[in-house]
Amino acid sequence: MTKQFWNVLKVSPAIAATLLASNSAIAAEVNEQQVTSVAQLTKETNSIGQVTSVSQFSDVQPTDWAFQALQSLVERYGCIAGYPNGTFRGNRALTRYEFAAGLNSCLDRVNELIATATADMVNKQDLATLQRLQEEFSAELATLRGRVDALEARTSELEANQFSTTTKLQGEAIFNVSQAFGDKKVGGGDLDSNTVFSDRVRLSLNSSFMGTDQLQTRLEAKNIGSNKDVTGTNTTRLGYDGGEDNSVTVDKLNYAFNLGEKIRVKVDATGAELNENVNVFNPDFRSSGTGALSRYGRFSPIYRQAADGAGITVNVNPDGPFTLSAAYIAQGRNVASDPSEGNGLFDGGNTIFGQLSFKPNQALNVGFAYARTYQRDSVNLFQSTGSDFANKPFGNSRTKSDNFGLQLTFQPSAKITLGGWAGYTMADALTGDTGRDADIWYWGATLGIKDFGREGNTLGLIFGQPPKVTGGSKIASESGTTYHLEGLYKMKISDNILVTPGLLVIFNPENNDNNDTVYVGTLRTTFTF
Template structure:
């Protein structure tokens, strides 16, 4: 019974369609039939009629005063009139049932009731037309005509309901279902118990989940590495190093993200030695998993930052561990992975050294331009400020008085294949020593992550300021090839005598994504790590070239294995030193 009621409800729109359609005709402008003054609105009318054959016919309508408010008609007379119109519809020579509303020459898709008429004709098949292939939708009709048309469509509805319910379930089917239920009662009870257990466990998890706003993104790196070449090879052994990062990502609005990252590791860079057996104080060949290592696997918060959109502007706020590549485009796809385990092996190949100047706490804004970009018009502007010792209230320290690096970058996006950036970084480095590419190590820090000793070392007696300029570009001629590169120039002005120097760096990389398998990457990178010539007190004026090749093999969505080689020429900017070759097998787990 409920199934029959449902079928009736499903087909009931036809009743509404007929009502709308014929009501519109009833209030439409009446077409004059003759030149006589017909004050009582009686005329010889061509009436659209419907019957079981679903046709419209032409008939001689009796002259009935249509102001039926003043005329009293009993129920029997009304029924007789309706039946008479329906009977006449069967006996007249009318147009056969049309199958498409397009067969009506006077019906246009722009007519306001077109969809209703189309449904009645093509879906329900209870409306036809006149013998001359017209519908005459603007013609008036009487209530009898309306009742006859509605009656025909209701008959059609009953036919459809009868057809739809002809194949309903029988008593034999119900008996079969009951027998099957009894036969598999044990299995059904077991299944019901399992469902109840799953629901209980789900409720428990929902009640005791860590957070509704926070998710955990983790990365663990296992790396086996060694270095070969002359005294450097003899001074180092094969190592097995690790680093783990656990990033708690919290969103409060769905558009913002708070990163609270915990890190631990035991990775150290290799010690390079010159031909005289003296250590070379250089950061050449430093690998990404060796950055931010706590040496003894102690856990610390190495990054705390918040990203939030402010209107069209993307804002970035770092409380600790902020670096410029956190918020600005480095244009080095497939090589950069934020010093993670799925990009290049070395810190040099992962991004331009200009982004390694300074770091710590601060803020940044990326402002888009709605008109888009080109070679001569930037698509966005990024500005940022990071202070290395923002938490220290001491003299020549803090957010504004200590070491800092302020960045400005114009980003040019030409289509979706070419990206170019022009970068400027101004840094202040207080007296007490330190390194230019210190990644926010701060005053007196021994931390350096890229480049030679000559390019890094700052004056210990007086403060210095640096002005660095860089160009970064990435070109993707196809989905299987990416070419990227950078060049940077650094002008350091010391406030003491002989403290001024200049440094250069450049590199070019070619990446083949999905090489051999989807998710794999073959990368080749070459360039010169940051170097400086003719600095008093430093030995070596050769260019330290860096060549690197790696192949990231994707084992699964969460595991990748990356074998790679780094070849360093003229370590310490001296061709007298033997070349160094670093071999690494890196395995990265992400979760």
């Protein structure tokens, strides 16, 4: 609106400024000719704040033609609102609906002043002008009231039929088609494999009682078999496999809350995983449902030092580029709840974990991680990631290990993400021949290219060396080296459907140069709701 427009309508500058200060959140909502939720309207409305002095507006100068009007409205009526960034946006185009909303806002303020016996602050000329404008825009005001009434009715209906006032239901379903193929399987014999069709379904009930906390109860059912059954090596496993014949289990139960402004605490009763609780520096591939297809390609094996147990994780984010994470987890689904000897929260297998991350800017993020792990029974150092020998260098003898990891993410642009990790483990046998120890190394590199071919799609490449025993006392080193190569293409069909075809190539499985290369072709479709 221009100054000439106000002159045509014979509106005082004071009223003009009031209308320019209209509640843009409600006006925009009406202008879109649709009704949204109360939560959305409240969020948008709260983005505009009341001011007490016209000098608070960075874009309003004493030389502006409406400056005196704005100043008068602030001092006399107090019905001027601005934006959080300290601007008034006086030159912004004005719709008739916004005009009506602003008029209604000022009328409410005038009525309030009259009711509190401060009518001397309102002169007759302003009241007469407001009355004329109210009559002129009576139709728009009626439309606005109708929209608000409809919104209230819809909100009441939603509240009456909602599932819960504190809980949200989130789901994920995976349809998986895959087949492993090659000449020979590890250990000898032909690699005989069939094309399989399998699934995994997860339902999460996420409850919040204070707004900043979350109680997660996750149910899971799946029937995705391990490729090791036909290839003879865990290096061909998918990142989301596991088979319980689609029996429903409580996969996770945890509660997270803020302890102050900078500290986040998460307590896991069951299903604790380090990769779910701390940053793993592989944003494009960390998820089992929408990330890498393989088990190894999701993140560094150091984050598999604790799995499927119970414990506590603390993340501290002070001001600055550093973040500190710490965790204690009792390993095994039933270990922490078993009171017998060699089990329980502290007497059974466990992991103490710490990580310091450094993020000097938006492009670079580096993490240094350490984990001290004790495994009493069913030793599996990297949870079946890598060769069998690397996971059990001393068989099932009780084992302790010190694990060191370096991880990083580098984003040279908004569409390209480079990642990688390198890790070293020192493992010692605690039973049997206690003089045995092993040195284990692994590394990996990832590349993610967003919007490749089409907006929303991601091309991914992963290459690395899974865990390998390179030396030690009283044990043999692995002579060969396994290399993991993975290519995948995530295709976003819609906001809720992601289709990911891909191929895994495993060179020298089980760190043995005599083993033939094994391939795994996969087509994963992920539905989220």
